[in-house]
Amino acid sequence: MRQVLLLNATYEPLTTLPLRRAVCLVLREKAEVVHSDASGAILHSATMSIEVPSVIRLRRYVRIPFRTRVPLTRMALMRRDNFRCAYCGHRAETIDHVQPRSRGGKHVWENCVASCTTCNHRKADRLLEEIGWTLKVTPGVPRGAHWRLIGVINDGDPQWAPYVTEPAA
Known part of the structure; x- marks a missing residue:
């Protein structure tokens, strides 16, 4: 389904919405179209026509509650590790706990690191020291507001680029 980037009144990216929800916000005058779809597509009803939006902006500011930590989700973890196995560097499909949960490791x-299925099964519930492995990356908490937009930065519409930028590390 077509996604539309939603900006706060201050042009801060908030999230992505399905096209239907975005059009409803525009028609209710709760949001305005910042960029229309590059293809020039138009939605028609019996009484009006509207260009398909690519980016919309809320007319009123919405306060976002401050979060001290980014929530740990599978997609966020895969994005953090760039879909690469932390042990061998191949394409990751699973999540592995460096210190296994069966041995007191926390989630x-x-x-947590991204792992390929082979490495995850080979490691099982052992510690890295027991099998002589090392991590290619040190796992840590991602920081920055852009983590609310997982999947948008690399997979989104090219018109979103001016609004969705990762901060310099």
């Missing part, structure tokens, strides 16, 4: 950013 937190600092203990």
Whole structure:
């Protein structure tokens, strides 16, 4: 389904919405179209026509509650590790706990890494020291507002680029 980038009144990216929801916000005058779809597509009703939006902006500012930590989700973890196995560098399909949960490891950013199925099965519930492995990357908590937009930065519409930029590391 077609996605539309939603900006706060201050042009801060908030999230992506399905096209239907975006059009409803525009028609209710809760949002305005910042960029129309590059293809020039138009939605028609019996009484009006509207260009298909690519980016919309809320007319009123919405306060976003401050989060001290980014929530740990599978997609966020895969994005953090660039879909690469932390052990061998191949394409990752699973999540692995560096210190296994069966040995007291927690399900937190600092203990989770992306892993390929082969490495995950080979490691099983052992510690890295027991099998002589090392991590290619040190797991940590991602920082920055752009983590609310997982999948948007690389997979989104090219027109979103001026609004969705990762901060310099």
